[in-house]
Amino acid sequence: MPAKRLQSKLPSPLRDRRIGIVWLTLFLDLVGFSIIFPLFPAMLEYYLAKAGAEGSWLASWIEQLNAFAGGGESDRPTFMTAVLFGGILGSLYSLLQFAAAPLWGALSDRIGRRPVLLLTVAGIAISYIMWFFASPFWLLVLARILGGLMAGNLSVATAAVADITCREQRTQGLALVGIAFGLGFIIGPAIGGLSALIDLTEIAPALASWGVNPFSVPALISLILALTNWWWIYSHFNESLPTANHTDVDSKIVPETTHGGPLLALKLFSHPLPQVRRVNLVYLLFMLAFSGMEFTLTFLAVERLAFSTVQNGLIFVFIGLVLVIVQGGIVRRVSGRISEVKLATFGMGFGFIAFLLLSQAHSKAAFFIGLAAMASAVALASPTLSALVSLYSDEREQGRSLGLFRSAGSLARAFGPIIAAFLFFRFGSAFAYGACALFLLLPLLLTLRLPKPRKGHC
Numbered sequence: 054m055p056a057k058r059l060q061s062k063l064p065s066p067l068r069d070r071r072i073g074i075v076w077l078t079l080f081l082d083l084v085g086f087s088i089i090f091p092l093f094p095a096m097l098e099y100y101l102a103k104a105g106a107e108g109s110w111l112a113s114w115i116e117q118l119n120a121f122a123g124g125g126e127s128d129r130p131t132f133m134t135a136v137l138f139g140g141i142l143g144s145l146y147s148l149l150q151f152a153a154a155p156l157w158g159a160l161s162d163r164i165g166r167r168p169v170l171l172l173t174v175a176g177i178a179i180s181y182i183m184w185f186f187a188s189p190f191w192l193l194v195l196a197r198i199l200g201g202l203m204a205g206n207l208s209v210a211t212a213a214v215a216d217i218t219c220r221e222q223r224t225q226g227l228a229l230v231g232i233a234f235g236l237g238f239i240i241g242p243a244i245g246g247l248s249a250l251i252d253l254t255e256i257a258p259a260l261a262s263w264g265v266n267p268f269s270v271p272a273l274i275s276l277i278l279a280l281t282n283w284w285w286i287y288s289h290f291n292e293s294l295p296t297a298n299h300t301d302v303d304s305k306i307v308p309e310t311t312h313g314g315p316l317l318a319l320k321l322f323s324h325p326l327p328q329v330r331r332v333n334l335v336y337l338l339f340m341l342a343f344s345g346m347e348f349t350l351t352f353l354a355v356e357r358l359a360f361s362t363v364q365n366g367l368i369f370v371f372i373g374l375v376l377v378i379v380q381g382g383i384v385r386r387v388s389g390r391i392s393e394v395k396l397a398t399f400g401m402g403f404g405f406i407a408f409l410l411l412s413q414a415h416s417k418a419a420f421f422i423g424l425a426a427m428a429s430a431v432a433l434a435s436p437t438l439s440a441l442v443s444l445y446s447d448e449r450e451q452g453r454s455l456g457l458f459r460s461a462g463s464l465a466r467a468f469g470p471i472i473a474a475f476l477f478f479r480f481g482s483a484f485a486y487g488a489c490a491l492f493l494l495l496p497l498l499l500t501l502r503l504p505k506p507r508k509g510h511c
Contacts, residue, residue, distance in 0.1 A: 072226065074289050075213045076233050078170065078282060082206070083237025085181070085278035088245035088271045090238075091365035094351050095249065096268055097142075100190045141474075142197065147344070147466030149201030154463055158208045158456020162449070165292045166213045173206035174286060178279035184272040186264035208459035215443045215451040216293040225385050231436040232385075235376030238369050245271050246366020328445045328504055329454060333461040335503070336438050338496040339401065340465035342489045343431055345473025346408060350424075353482050357415055371421060375428035384436055393437040393444075394503045400434030401497035403427075405490050412486035444506035 089096075161169040176199060183196035211230055218226035252267045253260050260269075350368055354360035360368070384396065407426035414420040439458055446454035476485035 071217050071291065071293055072214065072229065074285075074291075075210055075217070075293070076229055078286055078290065079207070079210050079230060079233035080237055081278050081282040081285065082174065082177070082210070083234055084241040084244070085177070085275040085282070086204070087238050087241030087369065088248070088275050090369050091242045091246045091351060091362055092249055092268055092271060093142075093348075094355055094365065095362050099267060100193070103190070141471055142194075144467045144469075144471045145194070146197045146201040146204070147463045147470070149198055150204040151460050151463035151467050153202045153204070154208045154460040155453065155456035157206060158212060158459070159453045161209045161212060161294070162451070162453055165294050166209050166216070167286065167290055167292045169209050170206055170213075170286050170290065171283065173203045173209070174279060174283045176200075176203035177206070178276055178283060181272050181276035181279055185269045185276065186266075187268075187272075188261065188264040188266045192264065204463075208456040211439060211459065212451045212455045213293040215455065216295070225388050229385070230439070231380035231432060232377055234435075235373045235380060235432070238373030238376065240370075240373075242366040242369030242373075244274055246363040248274055249362050326445055328506075329442055329457075331499065331503060332438055332441050332445070333458055335397070335496045335499050336458060337461040337465050338499070339404070339434055339438075339493070340462045341469045341472070342408070342492050342496075343404065343427075344462075344466040344469035345476075346411070346427070346486060346489050348470035349473050349477050349482070349485065352477065353411070353486075354420070356482060358417060358420065368424065371424055372428040375425050376432045379429050379432035380436060384433060388437075388440075392505055393441050394500065394505060396437040397434050397441070397503070398497065398500045400430045400432070400437070401493055401500055402430075403433060404430035404493045405497065408486045408490035408493065412483045412490065441503065441506055 157169055157173060180196045180200035180203065183192055183199065187193035187196055214226045214230055248270045249268060251270045253265050253269050254267060351360070351365040354365060354368060358364075388396070403426050407423050407430055410419065410423035410426060414423050439455065442454050442458045443451060473485055473489070476488060
């Protein structure tokens with residue numbers, strides 16, 4: 054079983070059975086989550102064409118976007134409309150994740166990680182059922198809304214890793230979270246790209262009357278993975294939060310974290326610890342650039358290299374492979390010898406190089422070199438920044454602190470795609486990626502000012 058094989062390769066402080074269980078939980082979640090990534094260009098073309106044929110409110114909105122793109126009948130305005138439209142749809146999901154992540158994290162501090170994981174994974178499964186029947190566009194939007202609200206469970210699973218690992222091994226433990234992301238991004242998009250070749254409405258046209266659409270097979274696979282994940286958590290995951298932590302919570306913390314509503318998500322920079330606020334800001338700026346460019350990658354590949362849906366899936370397979378190599382082979386091995394601050398700084402530097410390369414990439418070789426640098430950037434920065442938040446924070450507030458940290462990333466993902474799509478849309482891909490590279494200099498400078506965290510011994 055993958056969890057057992059992973060466990061056997063860990064350093065002794067991390068050889069806790071629960072690490073493998075949490076890792077597999079994250080992995081299954083992320084495979085299902087990332088199946089949709091390579092499908093965006095084709096999905097948007099499908100819904101744009103369907104809306105135009107039906108003469109709906111969506112068709113009217115598309116006409117306005119197309120006019121903003123330059124009008125006319127050429128392929129270029131239609132393609133750019135799809136880019137901007139996709140940015141809006143991607144931002145909706147992340148905006149809701151931004152609002153929900155700190156609430157799920159705070160609730161898990163109070164009642165435990167296990168019940169929150171069971172609830173959120175069940176909600177994600179329901180969103181995939183809705184996607185399966187999402188022939189009408191409004192149902193796809195509703196599915197994305199529910200999925201975004203439930204996606205805050207990633208912060209809860211990350212907090213579970215922090216519960217299990219001691220401070221000295223925290224970075225290594227959270228690097229395993231990054232490996233789950235990497236492997237998820239290898240397998241999920243590959244499944245998405247290949248499964249989209251099966252159109253149930255062509256095999257059985259009568260299914261279309263039920264809302265089955267050309268992308269129902271990827272949705273079905275995501276649903277099966279979510280149900281498997283729910284069963285795995287229910288049958289194998291024992292509570293990781295120490296009893297003392299969720300029965301003796303500071304009364305000053307509980308009202309804010311459990312009754313703050315969506316306003317809690319807007320308190321990213323009101324954390325009592327200034328170093329946590331600074332890391333949240335760095336992560337927000339870094340992910341603002343990264344999420345925008347990540348979202349436009351498939352459109353960049355279609356525009357410059359005429360990639361198909363399957364080839365777009367290979368983009369994420371390649372990114373995931375680099376993530377696994379860097380986080381599993383570098384971050385996990387050098388943490389402890391090289392500080393988290395230095396590793397995060399290296400990540401920012403790789404991001405700067407990556408986006409400069411991608412801004413000028415017009416061949417497959419140049420494109421994939423840029424992708425490798427981009428994947429290395431997030432592989433170095435993401436686990437080390439999350440480890441810094443965990444190490445700076447009190448042990449009783451891991452869920453809340455990591456929830457706010459993940460919420461900063463979700464806020465960035467809410468605005469990054471739409472900003473990047475607009476820059477891509479109005480000024481072209483070279484300008485968008487070049488501007489992103491320059492923007493990354495700001496979080497790089499802020500990272501250099503982060504203090505070294507206090508660590509103990511395992």
